Amino acid sequence: MSQLHDLTVAQLAARLASKDVSAVETARHFLARARAHESLGAYLATDEDVTLSQARAADERIATADKAALLGVPMAHKDIFVTKDFASTAGSKMLEGYRSPFDATVVCKLAAAGVVTLGKLNCDEFAMGSSNENSAFHPVKNPWDTSRIPGGSSGGSAVAVAARLAPAATGTDTGGSIRQPASFCGITGIKPTYGRASRYGMIAFASSLDQAGPMARTAEDCALLLSAMCGPDPDRDSTSLDVPAEDFTKSLDASIEGLRIGVPKEFFGEGLSNDVRSTIDAALKEYEKLGAKLVEVSLPRTELAIPVYYIIAPAEASSNLSRFDGVKFGHRAKQYGDLLEMYRKTRAEGFGDEVKRRIMIGTYVLSHGYYDAYYLQAQKIRRMIADDFQQAFRQCDVIAGPVAPTVAWKLGEHGNDPLADYLADVFTLPGSLAGLPGMSIPCGFGAGHMPVGLQLLGNYFAEAKLLNAAHRFQQATDFHLRKPEGY
Ligand code: GLN
Numbered sequence: 001m002s003q004l005h006d007l008t009v010a011q012l013a014a015r016l017a018s019k020d021v022s023a024v025e026t027a028r029h030f031l032a033r034a035r036a037h038e039s040l041g042a043y044l045a046t047d048e049d050v051t052l053s054q055a056r057a058a059d060e061r062i063a064t065a066d067k068a069a070l071l072g073v074p075m076a077h078k079d080i081f082v083t084k085d086f087a088s089t090a091g092s093k094m095l096e097g098y099r100s101p102f103d104a105t106v107v108c109k110l111a112a113a114g115v116v117t118l119g120k121l122n123c124d125e126f127a128m129g130s131s132n133e134n135s136a137f138h139p140v141k142n143p144w145d146t147s148r149i150p151g152g153s154s155g156g157s158a159v160a161v162a163a164r165l166a167p168a169a170t171g172t173d174t175g176g177s178i179r180q181p182a183s184f185c186g187i188t189g190i191k192p193t194y195g196r197a198s199r200y201g202m203i204a205f206a207s208s209l210d211q212a213g214p215m216a217r218t219a220e221d222c223a224l225l226l227s228a229m230c231g232p233d234p235d236r237d238s239t240s241l242d243v244p245a246e247d248f249t250k251s252l253d254a255s256i257e258g259l260r261i262g263v264p265k266e267f268f269g270e271g272l273s274n275d276v277r278s279t280i281d282a283a284l285k286e287y288e289k290l291g292a293k294l295v296e297v298s299l300p301r302t303e304l305a306i307p308v309y310y311i312i313a314p315a316e317a318s319s320n321l322s323r324f325d326g327v328k329f330g331h332r333a334k335q336y337g338d339l340l341e342m343y344r345k346t347r348a349e350g351f352g353d354e355v356k357r358r359i360m361i362g363t364y365v366l367s368h369g370y371y372d373a374y375y376l377q378a379q380k381i382r383r384m385i386a387d388d389f390q391q392a393f394r395q396c397d398v399i400a401g402p403v404a405p406t407v408a409w410k411l412g413e414h415g416n417d418p419l420a421d422y423l424a425d426v427f428t429l430p431g432s433l434a435g436l437p438g439m440s441i442p443c444g445f446g447a448g449h450m451p452v453g454l455q456l457l458g459n460y461f462a463e464a465k466l467l468n469a470a471h472r473f474q475q476a477t478d479f480h481l482r483k484p485e486g487y
Pocket of ligand 1: 153176
């Protein structure tokens with residue numbers, strides 16, 4: 001029999017439902033693994049008492065023949081989601097030890113489906129980053145090679161899943177933070193259409209971009225989890241869409257014969273490393289074998305997504321982060337003279353360098369005299385990027401390409417060069433700016449035998465199509481079953 005931690009969410013849910021294993025036993029098993037592999041840095045908080053009491057409640061529901069889809073399945077949440085029972089830090093000293101009086105909507109929805117919370121996962125501070133090195137607490141190590149970064153900002157989530165410290169995790173994706181760490185750690189992750197999942201209780205970074213999504217080992221698991229996470233939340237998130245929750249597992253097995261896969265030529269230019277290129281090429285060939293047709297498409301403004309995103313996201317961040325002023329939440333400077341000094345010292349002490357950089361850029365591009373030159377221009381190009389996708393989707397059903405130009409780099413490799421991180425987001429930012437659903441699925445290995453993810457992008461509300469295409473790929477390949485040695 002497989003070890004508990006090697007089971008997928010779907011397998012585990014079945015074992016729990018048939019009472020082969022209890023939720024308490026399962027939770028204990030994963031908590032023990034989290035402790036044993038603490039050196040990876042994936043978790044920021046665990047609390048055995050809380051987890052076990054949730055597990056006992058799940059076992060009681062199982063005993064009453066409750067049929068919730070995820071009953072007793074343990075999961076951990078990116079520390080961007082607020083939770084009553086665990087501290088919620090967003091990876092920042094500003095919120096060290098902060099306790100929310102409520103749970104995020106996504107957390108509530110998963111709990112209603114039966115999920116047991118294992119704890120909170122490390123991330124880049126306020127989800128700003130691509131390597132998890134911007135966490136104010138400690139970096140996260142990639143289990144495939146612990147000298148490398150796991151990707152970011154949902155690095156803790158990706159590592160917890162890849163190293164089997166949780167069967168699944170939540171992540172958030174503003175500009176690639178689900179897809180890129182999933183790619184770097186050899187797991188599967190999906191960011192739904194903007195507005196599908198409620199942002200209530202997700203500590204805000206860039207509100208017009210932030211979306212929650214699941215990270216797990218298989219597309220099937222992602223479909224199960226996403227079905228539980230989505231749905232309108234009109235009273236709490238005004239941008240949540242009035243689109244009913246959907247059962248994304250229904251169409252997983254549909255044939256993909258004749259599926260038109262758009263391959264954007266701009267995703268295969270100079271910046272793409274050869275190892276990633278050949279891995280992606282092989283994955284596209286696999287899709288052809290499965291009956292899909294490749295069509296060349298063009299996303300001519302791909303490179304512009306970087307400057308556009310790094311204007312819009314910091315602009316929104318500078319506004320969102322103004323709430324951390326030492327009055328209402330978290331950290332307050334110990335010594336100060338007047339109110340202004342309290343604000344200044346609190347923010348200087350509480351925020352890390354990258355967050356400060358973004359607040360400064362954001363404040364600058366929104367300020368009088370620069371707003372038209374930067375922010376407004378960026379918004380116009382954002383619209384053009386979204387239009388380019390609509391043009392492409394006239395010729396294809398889904399778009400495929402790399403998630404990132406390279407495999408995971410070494411810890412410290414980008415040093416103090418934030419631009420190196422920003423440039424690595426080139427393939428995930430366009431889909432984010434357009435608000436499209438996107439995923440990453442393991443499709444092979446590149447330099448240093450590090451995992452490579454294939455990015456699949458769909459039109460609005462095409463999550464089911466993406467998950468179907470991903471699932472069919474996973475039925476024909478075994479990259480999603482490989483695991484790092486020692487885990
Ligand atoms: N790497 C991007 C950034 O630093 C995206 C982060 C995200 O999606 N949260 O902003």
